[in-house]
Amino acid sequence: MSSGTLWAVVLAGSLGCYLLKLAGLSVPAAWVERPWVTRVVEFVPAALLAALVAVQAATSGPQLTVDGRLAGLAVAAVALALRAPFIVVLVLAGAAGALVHVLTG
Amino acid sequence: MPSDARTATLRDAVGLGVAVGLYGIAFGAAAAGAGLDTWQALATSALMFTGASQFAMIGVLGAGGGALSAVGSALLLGTRNTVYGVRLAPMLAPRGWLRRAGAAHWVIDETTAMAVAAPDRELGRLAFWVTGATIYLGWNVTTLIGSLGAAALGETAQAALDAVVPAAFLALLWPRLQRSAREPGVQRRVALGGAVIALALTPFVPAGVQVVLAVVAVALAGRPRRTAAA
Numbered sequence: 001m002s003s004g005t006l007w008a009v010v011l012a013g014s015l016g017c018y019l020l021k022l023a024g025l026s027v028p029a030a031w032v033e034r035p036w037v038t039r040v041v042e043f044v045p046a047a048l049l050a051a052l053v054a055v056q057a058a059t060s061g062p063q064l065t066v067d068g069r070l071a072g073l074a075v076a077a078v079a080l081a082l083r084a085p086f087i088v089v090l091v092l093a094g095a096a097g098a099l100v101h102v103l104t105g
Numbered sequence: 106m107p108s109d110a111r112t113a114t115l116r117d118a119v120g121l122g123v124a125v126g127l128y129g130i131a132f133g134a135a136a137a138g139a140g141l142d143t144w145q146a147l148a149t150s151a152l153m154f155t156g157a158s159q160f161a162m163i164g165v166l167g168a169g170g171g172a173l174s175a176v177g178s179a180l181l182l183g184t185r186n187t188v189y190g191v192r193l194a195p196m197l198a199p200r201g202w203l204r205r206a207g208a209a210h211w212v213i214d215e216t217t218a219m220a221v222a223a224p225d226r227e228l229g230r231l232a233f234w235v236t237g238a239t240i241y242l243g244w245n246v247t248t249l250i251g252s253l254g255a256a257a258l259g260e261t262a263q264a265a266l267d268a269v270v271p272a273a274f275l276a277l278l279w280p281r282l283q284r285s286a287r288e289p290g291v292q293r294r295v296a297l298g299g300a301v302i303a304l305a306l307t308p309f310v311p312a313g314v315q316v317v318l319a320v321v322a323v324a325l326a327g328r329p330r331r332t333a334a335a
Contacts, residue, residue: 001140005172010145013162013176014152017183021155022209024190025199032191041185043327044320045157046292047299048182049278051319052164054300057271059307061169072268073275080279086124089276090131090269097268098261 068100114223114232121215122239128156129244131273133251135160138266139167143252150248154241155213157277158182161316164274170313177317189217196220196229211237291327298322 001009024032032038057073058064072093079089129150136146141163153159158179165175190212197220199205211233219236223229258266281292299319306315 001166001172003142003145006141006145006166007148009162009166009172009175010141010149011152012172013158013179014149016176016180017153017155017158017186018210020180020183021186021190021212022206024187024192024212025194025197025205025209027191029191029194032188038188039327040323041188042287043292043295043323044181044184046278046281046296047319047322048161048178048316049157049274049281050296050299050322051303051316052161052178053271053274053278054303055168055307055316056164056274058304059168061312062308064304064307068264069268069271073271076272076275080276086128086276090272093272094265094269098265100268101261101264 068097068104071100072097110224110228111231114219114228115235118219118232118235119239121219121236122243125156125215125240126243126247128273129247130251130254131269132156132159132163132244133248133253134255134266135167135251135270135273136163136248137252137255138263138270139163141166141252143249143256146248146252147245150245153179154210154244155183155186156244157214160274160277164270165313165316167270168312168316170316171311174311174313174317178313181317181320185214186212189213193217193220193233196226197233208233211241213237213240215240294326295322298326 053073057069058066075096076089076093079092084092132150133146136149136159137143141149149159149162153162161178161182162175165178190209193208193212197208199208216233216236220229220233223232255266278296280286282289282296286292299322302322303315303319306318310318
């Protein structure tokens, strides 16, 4: 992707996200506070974040792949279950990914 | 006594800002990995300023996704800020379009949580503005550090960074799946559904599209179960 396209993505995404924030402060509450709207908004992050976890950890282009990223994810899950701080989770995941990379060449 | 509550609010707001700053390092580094230069990473943090959307955008770009998928996933994750704004509007009651336009930029997870948790309306406003200012400053500074740091990485460090990105998404997702979340059972089903849909579609759709389509899981798995267990 060219630098110009990346700028367009950054600026369009930023403008859209800003307008979504501004809308919340500006529109009548009744427009947004419908049960189905709040319900969808409540669950969209779980679906999207889980999809991003899966895609980032286990795919390369159109292929499903297994490499150090999956090992890092497993280590991160254990660390999160043990209530490790965010930075510790990331360092452990990174260390696991680097270790697999060194071992598998 | 009111000054005690004020001090506690200030301390919590600043503490949260520093903690959130750590995510900024991860964002800056991941943005560099996804092909954004330092100015683009910094512009994203300064202008978009909503963490999950920013991570989603660079996640899609890093996976080779197109511009529409990248913007689309950022916007889908940005919708919850609209709901936060509705919740905050009576408390902030921003007078004039300029103040409203300024307040809107800082309507995010953390400022909303801090404002809503404050004991009264005045402290809620204080918590909103102080949390917003601290996070805005920390988030942009650490984005810069992360972006510059990632540029200096070798191959093994790059492999480490590749493993850090999915872990960062998992860390963002994790609190939503815990027992303290609202309807954790439904959250878990939606999350599992989203991951399965994304992986199943990966070989068949352009990169990034599977992430946006994973929201279908909300319709499939997001319905409340009709048992007493809920």
